[in-house]
Amino acid sequence: MRRSRLFLPTLRETPAEAQIVSHRLMLRAGMVRQASAGIYSWLPLGLRVLKRVEQIVREEQDASGAQEILMPTIQSADLWRKSGRYEDYGKEMLRIRDRHDRDLLYGPTNEELITDILASDLSSYRDLPLNLYHIQWKFRDEVRPRFGVMRGREFLMKDNYSFDLDFAAARHSYNKMFVAYLRTFKRMGLKAIPMRADTGPIGGDLSHEFVVLADTGESAVFCDKALLEMDVPGAELDYDADLQPVIDKWTAYYAATDDMHVADKCPVGEDQLVTARGIEVGHIFYFGTKYSEPLGAVVQGPDGKRVALEMGSYGIGVSRLAGAIIEASHDDKGIIWPESVAPYLIGLVNLKSGDRDCDTAGDDLYGFIQRAGLSVLYDDRNERAGGKFADMELIGLPWRITIGPRGLKNGKVELQPRAGGATDELSLDEIRNWITAKAGG
Ligand code: ATP
Ligand code: MG
Numbered sequence: 001m002r003r004s005r006l007f008l009p010t011l012r013e014t015p016a017e018a019q020i021v022s023h024r025l026m027l028r029a030g031m032v033r034q035a036s037a038g039i040y041s042w043l044p045l046g047l048r049v050l051k052r053v054e055q056i057v058r059e060e061q062d063a064s065g066a067q068e069i070l071m072p073t074i075q076s077a078d079l080w081r082k083s084g085r086y087e088d089y090g091k092e093m094l095r096i097r098d099r100h101d102r103d104l105l106y107g108p109t110n111e112e113l114i115t116d117i118l119a120s121d122l123s124s125y126r127d128l129p130l131n132l133y134h135i136q137w138k139f140r141d142e143v144r145p146r147f148g149v150m151r152g153r154e155f156l157m158k159d160n161y162s163f164d165l166d167f168a169a170a171r172h173s174y175n176k177m178f179v180a181y182l183r184t185f186k187r188m189g190l191k192a193i194p195m196r197a198d199t200g201p202i203g204g205d206l207s208h209e210f211v212v213l214a215d216t217g218e219s220a221v222f223c224d225k226a227l228l229e230m231d232v233p234g235a236e237l238d239y240d241a242d243l244q245p246v247i248d249k250w251t252a253y254y255a256a257t258d259d260m261h262v263a264d265k266c267p268v269g270e271d272q273l274v275t276a277r278g279i280e281v282g283h284i285f286y287f288g289t290k291y292s293e294p295l296g297a298v299v300q301g302p303d304g305k306r307v308a309l310e311m312g313s314y315g316i317g318v319s320r321l322a323g324a325i326i327e328a329s330h331d332d333k334g335i336i337w338p339e340s341v342a343p344y345l346i347g348l349v350n351l352k353s354g355d356r357d358c359d360t361a362g363d364d365l366y367g368f369i370q371r372a373g374l375s376v377l378y379d380d381r382n383e384r385a386g387g388k389f390a391d392m393e394l395i396g397l398p399w400r401i402t403i404g405p406r407g408l409k410n411g412k413v414e415l416q417p418r419a420g421g422a423t424d425e426l427s428l429d430e431i432r433n434w435i436t437a438k439a440g441g
Contacts, residue, residue: 001344002366003379007044010391020216022326023148025335029395031322038145038153045395046322048343050156053321054135056187056340057158064180064239066131066160071113073137077103079112083294092140106139111291111313114161118309119297125165128299128309129173133160135318147216149319150279156319163292163309165301170286170310174206175243177284177314178250179233181210184316185281186232188325189338192281193227195255199285206286206312209257214327217277223255224268279324286312335396336418344377345438347397349389351404353382361413361428362403368432372439393418401431 009030017034018024026032031046042050058068074096080086086093086105094106107113114132122130135158145153162173178194185192192210199207211221230253233246254268257278266273289308292298297309317324322341329336339345346369350362362380369376377397379388385404392400402414413431416423426434 001377003377004381006377008395009043010394018148020147020150020327021330022150022216022323025326025330025394026148026323029335032149034148038142038151040149040152040154040319045343049322049325049337049341050319052341052343053188053325054156054158054318057184057316057318058135060180060184060187061133061158061160063183063235064131064176066133066180068134069132070134071107071110071136073107073139074104075107075110075113077105079116079295080105083112083115083291085112092142094139094141107136108138108140109157109313109315110134110136110159111161111311112295115291115295115297115309115311118163118292119295122163122297122299122309125299125301125307129162129164129169131160131162131173131176133158133314147218148323150323151218152319155317158316158318160314162312162314163297165299165307165310167288167310170288170312171206172243174284174286174312175247176239177312178208178247179237179239179243181282181284181314181316182232182250183235183237185210185212187340188321189340190281190321190325190328191228193221193223193255193278194250195221195223195257195278196251196260197257197283197285198260202287202290204286205251206284208284209280210282210284211255211257211278212281212324212328213274213276214279214324215277216327217279219278219280220258220261221256221276221278222258222261222266222268223274223276224253225272225274227253227255228274279320279327280317281321281324282314282316284312284314286310330396333390334394337396337398339398342375342398343395344375344397346374346376346399346401346435347392347395348376348378349385349392349400349402350378350380351385351388351402353380355405357408358403358405361408365401365403365413365428365431369435372435374435374439 011028015027032040035041096104138157139154164170190212192212194208195211197207197209292309298306301307350358352358366378398418400416411427412425
């Protein structure tokens with residue numbers, strides 16, 4: 001993409017309404033604009049990030065055996081009356097009435113709807129286990145929408161729902177998601193720590209929140225230092241194998257959010273305990289037959305008896321992640337995107353647009369990078385070098401290649417990683433080799 005053509009309204013000034021760094025940087029880098037309180041439009045740069053985050057989530061869900069569907073944003077109130085949540089959900093639920101005076105709502109979550117689908121269309125226990133997910137906008141009328149996309153009212157969530165015949169199978173479904181979440185967040189360059197969460201009346205220990213440590217996190221969290229250095233299972237992991245040993249390894253260490261933490265009972269010594277603030281990026285939860293019973297998601301088991309399905313639900317805050325990644329990775333100049341979610345991998349800066357040699361070298365390299373299959377933003381504007389650099393640093397692309405008249409005289413360009421580290425002077429051949437290697441060929 002040519003910078004001169006890209007709709008990228010960057011801001012020099014720090015917007016007054018933004019309290020935390022990710023919100024400030026998302027506004028300044030032209031990623032999002034507020035439409036109304038807690039509701040955002042995603043501009044080209046922001047949308048590219050959102051899509052990449054979404055794609056990582058999708059790939060890891062697919063790898064775990066979950067299947068993608070798409071349920072609507074608008075739901076009928078009747079289903080929620082059956083589960084009892086139409087009243088219970090309270091003011092966070094946006095209620096709507098259609099022209100026929102029927103009560104609808106903008107979905108804050110989808111347990112009822114998915115359970116209803118299963119109730120109608122699951123005929124045999126042989127179709128289990130089943131895990132269905134979708135990535136869809138949710139609406140929750142939060143009391144205090146704030147921190148930009150981190151606590152919005154409209155936000156993008158991946159939510160899925162597992163269905164099993166008995167508890168042992170449900171636990172395996174839960175464990176799969178536990179591992180899939182570890183892998184998902186790691187691919188985004190995040191250390192997300194699974195922390196014991198409240199299970200309410202369901203009881204048991206199958207509820208974990210995945211929390212990214214950041215000073216601006218909304219809740220206080222406590223965990224064993226060892227968790228910061230744990231290994232995340234790689235792609236070779238077999239989801240059909242017994243995952244309990246992996247889960248046991250992680251859950252052997254103490255980790256709790258403030259509502260679960262009891263200082264007096266904390267088993268971790270002071271020198272080993274990390275006390276920090278955290279951002280919840282995901283939540284996994286086993287809740288048994290809480291919805292399958294009232295909504296009639298029942299099958300005939302192998303022994304002919306009718307059993308209500310054992311269920312769990314699993315959420316990831318996709319749009320929140322765009323902010324959380326920035327919280328975890330930035331400096332005083334701007335965002336530092338990990339390669340896996342960067343809107344473009346390379347920022348190509350032509351220091352002297354209009355200069356014939358610079359333009360030729362720049363256009364050549366721009367074409368070369370694209371043909372190699374890498375994403376590139378080419379700053380071809382007629383602007384001062386300082387402004388171009390500041391812009392590139394603000395939007396945080398992982399690599400910058402700079403072409404200037406002085407270097408070109410010696411046949412050289414500059415290569416610089418955004419994350420810090422030395423600037424390299426490379427010949428045109430060397431930079432092409434670097435690009436080819438980067439593209440994996
Ligand atoms: P929170 O305690 O932050 O309100 P929650 O417990 O209500 O979260 P879940 O219902 O478990 O959240 O939703 C799944 C995921 O969706 C959360 O882990 C979070 O990442 C994301 N999420 C929840 N509420 C919001 C919101 N208002 N804005 C953006 N993302 C959200
Ligand atoms: Mg909430």
